Amino acid sequence: MNAHDSGSVKVTDRRLGRRSLLKAVGATSLAASLSPVLAGTARAAEETRLDAIVIGAGYAGGTVARELGAKGLRTLVLEARDRIGGRIWTGSFAGQTVDFGGGWLGPQQELAQKEVARYGIKTFYETPGDRAMMPGETGLVGTDLSTVSSRLSGLFKELFKNSESYFEHPADPLFRKDLLAAVDPLSLEDRLRQLSVSPVDLKWLNGGSAVYAGGSSSWAGLTSMAQWYQLAGGTYEGFESTMGIKPVGGMTALLTAMLADSKAMVKLNSPVSSVTEANGKVTVQVQGGGAYTAPVAVVATPANVWKSITFNPGLPKAHTQATTQGMGVPHATKIWVLVKGKVDAVYGQAPEGSPILMLVPQQQLPEGRLFVAFGGPSLDTNDKAKVQTAVQAFLPGAEVSDYRATAWHEDKYAMGGWGMRRPNQLLQLFPQIEQPHGRIVFAGADIAKGWHGAFIEGAIESGLRAAQQAATLAG
Ligand SMILES: Cc1cc2nc3c(=O)[nH]c(=O)nc-3n(C[C@H](O)[C@H](O)[C@H](O)COP(=O)(O)OP(=O)(O)OC[C@H]3O[C@@H](n4cnc5c(N)ncnc54)[C@H](O)[C@@H]3O)c2cc1C
Numbered sequence: 001m002n003a004h005d006s007g008s009v010k011v012t013d014r015r016l017g018r019r020s021l022l023k024a025v026g027a028t029s030l031a032a033s034l035s036p037v038l039a040g041t042a043r044a045a046e047e048t049r050l051d052a053i054v055i056g057a058g059y060a061g062g063t064v065a066r067e068l069g070a071k072g073l074r075t076l077v078l079e080a081r082d083r084i085g086g087r088i089w090t091g092s093f094a095g096q097t098v099d100f101g102g103g104w105l106g107p108q109q110e111l112a113q114k115e116v117a118r119y120g121i122k123t124f125y126e127t128p129g130d131r132a133m134m135p136g137e138t139g140l141v142g143t144d145l146s147t148v149s150s151r152l153s154g155l156f157k158e159l160f161k162n163s164e165s166y167f168e169h170p171a172d173p174l175f176r177k178d179l180l181a182a183v184d185p186l187s188l189e190d191r192l193r194q195l196s197v198s199p200v201d202l203k204w205l206n207g208g209s210a211v212y213a214g215g216s217s218s219w220a221g222l223t224s225m226a227q228w229y230q231l232a233g234g235t236y237e238g239f240e241s242t243m244g245i246k247p248v249g250g251m252t253a254l255l256t257a258m259l260a261d262s263k264a265m266v267k268l269n270s271p272v273s274s275v276t277e278a279n280g281k282v283t284v285q286v287q288g289g290g291a292y293t294a295p296v297a298v299v300a301t302p303a304n305v306w307k308s309i310t311f312n313p314g315l316p317k318a319h320t321q322a323t324t325q326g327m328g329v330p331h332a333t334k335i336w337v338l339v340k341g342k343v344d345a346v347y348g349q350a351p352e353g354s355p356i357l358m359l360v361p362q363q364q365l366p367e368g369r370l371f372v373a374f375g376g377p378s379l380d381t382n383d384k385a386k387v388q389t390a391v392q393a394f395l396p397g398a399e400v401s402d403y404r405a406t407a408w409h410e411d412k413y414a415m416g417g418w419g420m421r422r423p424n425q426l427l428q429l430f431p432q433i434e435q436p437h438g439r440i441v442f443a444g445a446d447i448a449k450g451w452h453g454a455f456i457e458g459a460i461e462s463g464l465r466a467a468q469q470a471a472t473l474a475g
Contacts, residue, residue: 332417
């Protein structure tokens with residue numbers, strides 16, 4: 001399945017028509033002045049009325065639009081897909097509302113929690129586990145959850161040793177820049193090699209680091225995961241709790257409320273092909289027609305996607321490095337699985353290289369139990385028998401009645417999964433990556449300072465920063 005083929009999540013101009021689209025995003029007050037834009041017959045006079053253009057309707061773009069709207073700036077959001085949300089995508093599987101992209105909030109993520117409270121979004125706790133399957137000498141072995149907690153707690157302490165010093169203020173990662181020189185060049189794999197732990201302990205750790213790093217612990221930087229660990233409170237329990245809370249209505253519910261509040265106009269099916277600054281204005285060209293001009297444009301696409309857009313003048317060094325090396329992990333397959341019958345709520349982790357690296361139990365339904373699995377690069381998700389065998393490593397004898405895999409790295413408007421910094425990227429890219437390029441401003445979870453990459457918290461944080469920069473430039 002292609003992640004950009006939006007399935008059943010629909011906020012589309014094609015299906016709903018213009019009036020419904022405007023209603024869906026709460027844009028009625030701008031409807032009159034921007035109607036030529038929606039009709040696809042934008043005239044120069046209309047275009048110059050825009051104060052800002054936001055490229056991408058994910059959480060970063062949604063935050064920018066909402067903030068600019070609150071300042072009374074007329075904002076157009078151009079979104080490539082036929083839906084809002086980006087790497088957040090709420091849909092349906094086995095008759096349940098589920099998330100094919102990001103799905104959890106953590107209690108420490110203050111910006112997201114504030115937005116949830118602001119828009120009255122209800123939340124609930126994740127299904128508690130009954131027991132676990134964890135790596136043994138060979139294969140996976142049954143383990144009780146308290147052992148998982150206490151053993152991983154000790155192992156995480158070792159893995160992230162001294163991170164409380166080099167991230168003394170984890171929300172401000174460069175605060176102890178002097179200490180980062182020794183650790184920022186290390187990949188997670190480099191750090192794992194430094195540990196004196198048993199081979200089984202290593203398997204307990206490298207499955208967890210590989211799942212976050214997009215399949216291989218060699219891809220991501222130690223400081224990326226260590227920063228999350230410190231932001232979560234510097235404990236395994238805190239880190240684990242970032243997968244603890246879910247919004248009622250799925251992760252798209254909050255963004256829908258934010259965009260409705262923004263009063264911005266959201267134009268779907270509008271992949272941007274170029275962004276050009278000249279004569280104090282930015283012109284944004286949409287593939288297949290339509291060009292829009294404003295005093296400022298905010299690029300709120302994934303960093304990996306910047307290389308597919310033509311920038312004039314060309315991107316600065318840090319941005320070129322980010323999009324060339326990648327900041328979105330190279331493999332991210334989230335699989336919803338329905339396992340037939342009454343099934344224990346089994347949590348599982350498997351060593352790096354396994355077809356499924358992590359299994360997270362979800363609700364028991366009359367026909368079976370739902371699980372979320374994170375597949376590694378060795379799993380062929382087109383082959384049901386292989387998916388069933390991979391699930392059976394955690395649940396011997398399990399019968400998979402249905403599954404749905406979303407491969408974000410194959411999605412042309414993500415070009416990767418959640419974000420994670422690579423070795424050296426913290427010191428080499430920051431703070432330059434947060435700076436505007438003339439009248440072009442950048443936003444996105446991938447380039448957030450705090451909860452970067454794998455959390456909407458980072459998208460909101462960077463959106464707030466970008467909105468301030470854009471408002472200043474819009475004059
Ligand atoms: C499988 C998976 C699991 C995750 N789990 C969690 C989780 O549990 N909790 C959590 O908080 N976060 C999670 N994340 C991370 C979270 O989804 C992201 O951090 C966040 O959604 C990124 O928001 P963003 O606005 O920066 O980027 P995106 O959501 O990617 O938004 C960018 C937007 O730009 C659009 N775009 C791209 N190219 C163009 C173009 N040329 N023209 C116009 N528009 C364009 C895209 O279509 C998209 O809508 C997960 C991500 C994935 C993939």
